[in-house]
Amino acid sequence: MSAKLIDGKAFADGLIKRVGVAVSKLNNRYNFKPGLAVVLVGENPASEVYVKNKILQTEKSGMVSIEHRLPETTSEKELLALVKSLNEDDKIDGILVQLPLPKHINENAVINSISPSKDVDGFSIPNVGLLSTSGEGLIPCTPLGCLLLLQDHLGDLTGKNAVIIGRSNIVGKPMAQLLIKANCTVTITHSKTKNLEGECKKADILVAAIGSPLFVKKEWVKNGAVVLDVGINRLPPEGDKKGRLVGDVDFENVIEIASAITPVPGGVGPMTIACLLRNTVTASCKRRNINEPEM
Numbered sequence: 001m002s003a004k005l006i007d008g009k010a011f012a013d014g015l016i017k018r019v020g021v022a023v024s025k026l027n028n029r030y031n032f033k034p035g036l037a038v039v040l041v042g043e044n045p046a047s048e049v050y051v052k053n054k055i056l057q058t059e060k061s062g063m064v065s066i067e068h069r070l071p072e073t074t075s076e077k078e079l080l081a082l083v084k085s086l087n088e089d090d091k092i093d094g095i096l097v098q099l100p101l102p103k104h105i106n107e108n109a110v111i112n113s114i115s116p117s118k119d120v121d122g123f124s125i126p127n128v129g130l131l132s133t134s135g136e137g138l139i140p141c142t143p144l145g146c147l148l149l150l151q152d153h154l155g156d157l158t159g160k161n162a163v164i165i166g167r168s169n170i171v172g173k174p175m176a177q178l179l180i181k182a183n184c185t186v187t188i189t190h191s192k193t194k195n196l197e198g199e200c201k202k203a204d205i206l207v208a209a210i211g212s213p214l215f216v217k218k219e220w221v222k223n224g225a226v227v228l229d230v231g232i233n234r235l236p237p238e239g240d241k242k243g244r245l246v247g248d249v250d251f252e253n254v255i256e257i258a259s260a261i262t263p264v265p266g267g268v269g270p271m272t273i274a275c276l277l278r279n280t281v282t283a284s285c286k287r288r289n290i291n292e293p294e295m
């Protein structure tokens with residue numbers, strides 16, 4: 001069998017268009033444009049690329065985009081003061097502080113200083129709590145993107161065995177909560193899991209979020225499983241071959257056994273930005289107590 005490619009780029013492009021339509025409806029009906037503030041501290045090259053992309057897409061979808069670039073030497077106190085002013089700014093509906101932050105700043109303190117109603121990354125404790133109690137909070141963008149791709153591909157997920165590799169607060173844990181909510185039987189595996197291959201082999205849905213290139217092997221994947229590859233790893237150049245981006249899944253071999261798989265790049269990555277825009281529209285409507293247009 002050769003797997004069907006799950007085209008996250010195409011799905012994300014469609015979602016961004018629908019977000020754009022929702023933004024213009026809100027502007028026509030209520031005379032406002034949702035606003036997203038992105039804060040970048042320091043000069044991490046990967047973060048620079050992510051932030052540039054987020055700003056570009058925010059503007060393309062007709063929203064207001066505000067960018068704050070702060071030097072590496074910014075103190076935690078200064079960053080907390082900026083977040084406070086954004087919390088109080090009525091034009092701002094979403095606040096995204098790009099991670100990782102420089103080592104001298106406590107990430108949790110900053111994340112939890114963002115007003116939960118503007119926390120479009122969904123990482124603050126109230127939103128994590130709402131997700132795990134099936135409430136209506138803001139949902140972390142990458143797992144939300146994975147869920148949308150899975151539902152688009154498989155429809156109802158009820159009763160599926162889902163196995164997640166990775167237990168981070170950003171991907172693994174919220175992914176598990178979303179799949180439990182979608183009636184899957186969920187296993188979270190991690191670096192201390194004893195029989196990782198055996199656990200993966202049980203998966204109808206396998207989500208890899210490890211940060212280790214080509215880690216998941218064909219032999220670990222059940223025939224016909226749907227595989228989502230969250231990993232983004234840059235391989236160094238080899239001989240005359242250029243350095244390239246790869247996921248956490250040994251794509252070239254796993255594609256022979258899976259029924260569907262996301263490529264890297266062009267799979268889960270574009271969904272993260274699309275869901276950030278969607279979350280910003282959601283946040284803007286909730287804050288104003290108005291119905292969210294369909295997206």
Ligand code: NAD
Nearest residue numbers: 142166167168171190191209210211230231232268269272
């Ligand atoms: P993380 O480092 O916080 O977590 C990695 C997880 O992998 C940990 O829970 C760890 O227990 C597990 N792990 C590590 N080694 C393992 C092993 N040998 N066996 C089993 N599990 C192991 O990383 P993260 O933030 O969750 O990100 C994971 C990957 O996803 C990274 O490559 C990251 O760049 C990528 N990512 C992509 C997007 C996107 O938009 N596509 C968003 C976030 C993260």
